Amino acid sequence: xxxxxxxxxxxxxxxxxxxxxxxxxxxxxxxxxxxxxxxxxxxxxxxxxxxxxxxxxxxxxxxxxxxxxxxxxxxxxxxxxxxxxxxxxxxxxxxxxxxxxxxxxxxxxxxxxxxxxxxxxxxxxxxxxxxxxxxxxxxxxxxxxxxxxxxxxxxxxxxxxxxxxxxxxxxxx
Amino acid sequence: xxxxxxxxxxxxxxxxxxxxxxxxxxxxxxxxxxxxxxxxxxxxxxxxxxxxxxxxxxxxxxxxxxxxxxxxxxxxxxxxxxxxxxxxxxxxxxxxxxxxxxxxxxxxxxxxxxxxxxxxxxxxxxxxxxxxxxxxxxxxxxxxxxxxxxxxxxxxxxxxxxxxxxxxxxxxxxxxxxxxxxxxxxxxxxxxxxxxxxxxxxxxxxxxxxxxxxxxxxxxxxxxxxxxxxxxxxxxxxxxxxxxxxxxxxxxxxxxxxxxxxxxxxxxxxxxxxxxxxxxxxxxxxxxxxxxxxxxxxxxxxxxxxxxxxxxxxxxxxxxxxxxxxxxxxxxxxxxxx
Numbered sequence: 001x002x003x004x005x006x007x008x009x010x011x012x013x014x015x016x017x018x019x020x021x022x023x024x025x026x027x028x029x030x031x032x033x034x035x036x037x038x039x040x041x042x043x044x045x046x047x048x049x050x051x052x053x054x055x056x057x058x059x060x061x062x063x064x065x066x067x068x069x070x071x072x073x074x075x076x077x078x079x080x081x082x083x084x085x086x087x088x089x090x091x092x093x094x095x096x097x098x099x100x101x102x103x104x105x106x107x108x109x110x111x112x113x114x115x116x117x118x119x120x121x122x123x124x125x126x127x128x129x130x131x132x133x134x135x136x137x138x139x140x141x142x143x144x145x146x147x148x149x150x151x152x153x154x155x156x157x158x159x160x161x162x163x164x165x166x167x168x169x170x171x172x173x
Numbered sequence: 174x175x176x177x178x179x180x181x182x183x184x185x186x187x188x189x190x191x192x193x194x195x196x197x198x199x200x201x202x203x204x205x206x207x208x209x210x211x212x213x214x215x216x217x218x219x220x221x222x223x224x225x226x227x228x229x230x231x232x233x234x235x236x237x238x239x240x241x242x243x244x245x246x247x248x249x250x251x252x253x254x255x256x257x258x259x260x261x262x263x264x265x266x267x268x269x270x271x272x273x274x275x276x277x278x279x280x281x282x283x284x285x286x287x288x289x290x291x292x293x294x295x296x297x298x299x300x301x302x303x304x305x306x307x308x309x310x311x312x313x314x315x316x317x318x319x320x321x322x323x324x325x326x327x328x329x330x331x332x333x334x335x336x337x338x339x340x341x342x343x344x345x346x347x348x349x350x351x352x353x354x355x356x357x358x359x360x361x362x363x364x365x366x367x368x369x370x371x372x373x374x375x376x377x378x379x380x381x382x383x384x385x386x387x388x389x390x391x392x393x394x395x396x397x398x399x400x401x402x403x404x405x406x407x408x409x410x411x412x413x414x415x416x417x418x419x420x421x422x423x424x425x426x427x428x429x430x431x432x433x434x435x436x437x438x439x440x441x442x443x444x445x446x447x448x449x450x451x452x453x454x455x456x457x458x459x460x461x462x463x464x465x466x467x468x469x470x471x472x473x474x475x476x477x478x479x480x481x482x483x484x485x486x487x488x489x490x491x492x493x494x495x496x497x498x499x500x501x502x503x504x505x506x507x508x509x510x511x
Contacts, residue, residue, distance in 0.1 A: 028279040030200075030257030031192040033230030036223060039437065043219065043430040046468050052210070060203045067196035094193030117193065123478075 029068065034094070034117040037133065041122060054132045061136025062143075068093065069144035076145045083109055085145055086138070093141075095134050096165070108170035110155070111138065116165040119158035129157040135167055142169055191234060197283035200294060204284070215428065221297040221313075222434050228301020231256065239306045242266045249273065252302055258295050264327070271311075273299065275326040281319035290318035292326050299328055312421075333421065362445075365473040365483035367504035373451060375509050376486040377405035380449040384410050388447035388482070391439045393432070395452030398422060411439075415452050426452075426459035429468045436472055446481030448472075453500075454491045462496055466503075473503055 044053035069089065076085055083101035086109075090098045096116040101109050113134070122130045131154050139152040149172040156162035200220075207216040232252070239245040246263035253261045259279050264272030275281075275295065284291040296313035303311050312333035317323035360366060360383070368376050373396075384390035390410035394401055398412040413435060414423040424432050440446050450472075457465040469485070476483045485504065489497055 028197045028257060028259075028283075029194045030197065030279070031227075031231070031255070032195045033192055033227055033233075035191070035230045035233075036226045039226050039434070040223065042471050043222075043433060046429050046433055046464065046471055049463070049467070056203070056206055059206065060199055063199040063202045064195055067198050068194055071196065092194070094191075117191075 031094075034121045037118050037121040038123070041130065041132075057132035058136035058139075061133035061138075062140035063136075064133070065093075065137040065140025065142075066144045067140075069141045074145060075147070079146050079148065082142060082146060086111070086141060089141060089145075090138075093137065095137060099164070104168070104170075106170070108168050111167040111169060113165045113167065116158055119165050122159045124161065125159050126161050128160045129154040130159045131157060131165055131167070134165070138167055138169055191230075197279040200280065201283040215430075217293045218428065219430055220293040221300075222431065224294040224297020224299070225301040225304070226297075226434075227294075228298040228303075229305045230301075231298075232302050232305035237306055238308070242269055242271055245303055245307055246271055248306065249299075249302065252306075253299075256298060256302075258298060259326075269309075269332045271303070271330040273328050273330070275328065278319055278326040281326050284320050286322070287320045289321055290315035290326075291320040292318060292328065295326070296328055300330065303330055360482055360484070362480045362482055363477050365469075365476050365504050366485065367501060367506045368484055368486040368509045369489045369506060370486055370509035371488055372509065373486055374405070376449065376451065376484060377401065377407070379509075380410075380447065380484060381406050383447050383482075388445050389443040391436070391446065391448045393424075393436075393448065393450045393452070395455045415455060426456050429456070429460060429464060433468060433471060437475055440475055440479040440481055443479075443481070446479060447484070448476070448481065449484040449486070451486055453485055453487055457492070457496075466496075466499060469500065470503055 040057065041053065044056055074085070074089070076082060083103070087098045087101060090096065090113075095118060096113040098111055099114045100112045102112075104110055113131075116131055116134055118131045118134045135152040135154050139150045142148075142150040142152070150169055151172045152167050152169045154165065155168050156164070156166040158165050204216055204220060207219060211219070237248070237252075239248050243266055246266050249263060250261050253259075257279070259275050259277040261273050261275050264274055266272075275292070278292050278295055280292045280295045292315050296315055300311050300313045303309075310333040311330045314329045314331065315326060316329055317325060317327040319326050360379075368379075370376060377392075380390060380392065384407070390407070392398075392401065392407055392410055392412045393415065394412060395415045398414050401407055401412060412422065413432070414420070415426050415432075416423045417425050424435065436448065439448070453465065453469070456468070460468075472483060475481075486509075487497075487500070492500070
């Protein structure tokens with residue numbers, strides 16, 4: 001993944017045992033069916049209101065992106081390679097397929113996702129932008145790859161009626 | 174994955190990438206964040222429910238069934254290997270009771286040392302898988318956990334009556350009743366109705382009439398289930414009691430998420446669903462108005478999606494006029510007179 005743009009970093013150990021011979025389980029990943037995203041969204045919305053729910057899901061996604069990337073020990077030396085690295089990594093994550101990444105004049109990246117599984121799981125909801133985990137995941141991944149703090153916003157959403165989802169990734173102000 | 178397990182052909186839009194990757198520490202972060210806002214108990218139950226959903230979702234795409242407890246015990250370790258939540262081996266099978274030992278529960282390791290068992294998501298995931306392959310209801314109890322100093326995590330699965338399949342009442346010809354001057358209330362599929370009334374009995378009767386006519390009913394009520402069954406003749410339809418009682422068929426009124434999950438589960442399993450929710454006033458007082466309204470809106474969406482019908486009886490005078498108007502806007506409102 002990521003070709004030459006990515007390099008490996010050091011490995012850490014498990015927090016519970018403190019035993020360096022025990023593999024770091026915090027690096028362990030499990031699979032989550034995308035169908036669950038709809039339940040997550042709806043239950044959080046019922047529980048905490050839609051705005052808080054978006055925040056919780058974004059932060060969860062951010063943590064996912066950050067951990068998956070850093071535990072795979074990938075780092076970028078050159079931030080200009082971020083687009084290529086994201087495109088390659090994203091295929092493995094399961095949240096969609098990035099079809100293009102266009103740099104903006106302000107240094108941001110406009111990312112087009114053809115098959116956002118989060119938006120598709122949520123179904124059509126006119127006018128809404130629902131990819132909270134996805135945007136968080138992208139920001140976390142970009143932050144871990146570059147060592148620079150990124151934020152991500154959804155500009156268009158398949159669930160809201162757009163043909164495809166578009167995300168804007170930029171440095172945190 | 175289990176031997177000879179094949180993925181069904183998928184026609185859903187998410188079929189190409191039906192899973193995404195989540196690291197264990199993201200689960201811990203989610204747990205921590207929810208604990209702060211919702212408290213530990215609610216959080217643990219939520220994680221359990223998400224686990225159940227994940228387990229069910231994982232197996233839904235596979236052509237795999239297990240007819241006996243021995244078969245479940247044999248198949249589970251292979252299935253679990255694909256999940257990523259640690260290695261598991263089956264313990265002794267005692268009748269319908271199953272036991273599984275987790276040599277390296279990544280959830281427990283991610284949570285770290287605590288005074289109590291912590292593998293709630295794992296428990297749920299296990300239950301979801303086993304329910305899906307066996308078509309039987311189970312509940313999971315973690316009897317040992319790495320988090321509290323045990324050598325390994327041990328989760329026991331016991332038969333549960335909490336899991337219910339939609340059933341139909343006896344196939345009798347429905348008796349027409351006189352509501353507001355009509356032969357019967359004209360209720361349709363895919364619609365949620367607000368029944369403004371001071372006579373709950375009439376609403377129960379309508380529910381019973383429709384279930385006798387072929388609908389699969391789910392009754393959610395503040396009234397004690399035994400009394401509802403004896404007084405209104407609801408014999409087979411499952412009843413969820415809105416109560417703080419520690420019973421399998423009870424749901425605490427503050428657990429709107431759990432209630433939503435049960436409703437969603439029911440709707441997924443039936444093609445002709447009818448739900449009556451008696452006690453919306455109670456849910457409002459136990460939570461707050463906006464949470465209860467949001468809850469109703471979410472259920473209404475699901476009712477439309479699954480082509481079911483929702484009946485919500487309400488005494489209009491119990492709410493402020495503005496609050497009543499907001500609920501009326503969400504529903505088809507019918508006045509049910511005494």
